[in-house]
Amino acid sequence: MTDGRRAMRHRDDRAEPLPLQLPAPPPLPGRIAPEVAVPCSAPFDGERWRFSIDWDGSRALLFVGAGGDVHLQSERLADLTPRFPELLGAGAALRGSPMVLDGVVAVLDPRGRPDLESLGLRLVLGGDGADQLPAVFLAADVLHVAGASTLSWPLDRRLATLSECVGEGAMVQAPDHVEGRGLAFADAAAERGLTALLARRGDAPYRPGMASPDRLHVALRQRAVCVVAGIEELPDERWEIVLAEYVAGTLTFSGTVAGPRHDAVHRWLLAGASGLGAHVSAPAGSDDVGARWLRPAFAATVAHHGRLPNGRLRDPTLIAVRDDVDVAWCVRREAVPPPDDSVRGRFAPTVLMPLPLGDAALSPRPAR
Known part of the structure; x- marks a missing residue:
């Protein structure tokens, strides 16, 4: 009996294979959580680092299927596609499919610079705002191509592949990057009124859903993205937004800011806030007793003039209220x-080491 059981367990590798087939892997992943940047205190030079503009916009992943069908996923893993129907034609602007691109959806001002306030209004208007505020997709990475994941590839290989995938049209663009020369690139970007750089290590893989030490956000202007923790109506028909941020896991008061100036955004936020106020306590450190407190769902991007000793924002001003941000x-x-x-303060004449600081790196093409 023992010998029989052993015989039954014995595998004959010479036997004919069974007429069964493994299911084909899906051509595209269902969802991918975006990699998150770590804030960095200053620009720098570094041979292993690749520098690009961290564009103002709605962080999104662009999924393009084998038939050219398009799906936009927000950083909250929500569907952005209905809000930007003009990007449904993005598949025709790309060379090959299926693929997944990481980037931002942006609305450009008349000078060709991404305008975050207009993007906030466009998020409210959705597809109805496509003619008034057309959007473009600014790609910064490729995460999946030709049925295979590229997450483990080094950034340099992914960027080379990205340049092969994106054509010359305005709907989907892959602005250029600079190798090593972050200080000069930061100066050029600041002169054009751009707000931040993205610094990424050339040999780094993509880390979905993680704050990666190989992905750094270098601010050129002081901004913060805060939770809309509450709203307060003032006697003169104005109202304020109460700002908060997480500190050691606790939602903590960061200041107040005047509400949005666009009536459509005002109405949209009040309507959304109506379902977020049940059994919600004030953020830690707040002494505002007149506010209506909200569950964390909306975010506010604000400009400011630094921090007070207690960590609160100094003189914040509202840029955009949004629901596309993972609070x-x-x-x-x-x-x-x-x-x-990195190397800081090193001088290298741009006459001898020219930088690609023209339209390809610093100015997206307007949508047509």
Whole structure:
């Protein structure tokens, strides 16, 4: 009996294979959580680093199926496609499919710069705003191509593949990057009124859903993305937004700011807030007793003039109210210093080392 059982367990590799087939892997993943940048305190130079503009817009992943069908996923893993129907034609602007691109949906001002306030209004208007405020997709990475994941590839290989995938049209663009020369690139970007750089290590993989030490956000203007923790109506028909950020896991008061100036955004926020106010307590550190407190769902991007000693924002002004941001990342974080392999303050004449600081790197093409 023992010998028989052993015989039954014995595998004959010479036997004919069974007429069964493994299911084909899906051509595209269902969802991917975007990689998150770590704030960095200053621009820097570094041979292993690739610098690009961190464009103002709605962070999104663009999924393009084998037949050219398009799906936009927000950083909250929600469907953005109905809000930007003009991007349904993005598949025709790309070379090959299926693929997944990481980037931002942006609305450009008349000078060709992404306008975050207009993007906030466009999020409210949705598809009805496509003619008034057309959007473009600014791609910064490729995460899946030709049926295979590229997440483990080094960034340099992914960027080379991205340039092969994106054509010359305005609907989907892949603005250029600079290798190593972050200081000069930061100066050029600041002169054009751009707000931040994205610094990524050339040999780094893509880390979905994680704050990666190989992906740094270098602010050129002081901004914060805060939770809309409450709203307060004032006697003169004005109203304020109460701002908060997570500090050691606790939602903490960060200041107040005047409400949005667009009536459509005003109505949209009040309508959305009506279902968020049951059994919600004030954020830690708030002494505002007149506000209506809300569950974290909306975010506010604000400009400011630094921090007070208690961490609150100094003189914040509202840029945009939005629901496309993952509010779990509205964290009050100290910016890290430039990485150990960076070089700061080094002089290298741009006459001898020209930089690609023209339209390809610093000016997206307007949507047509």
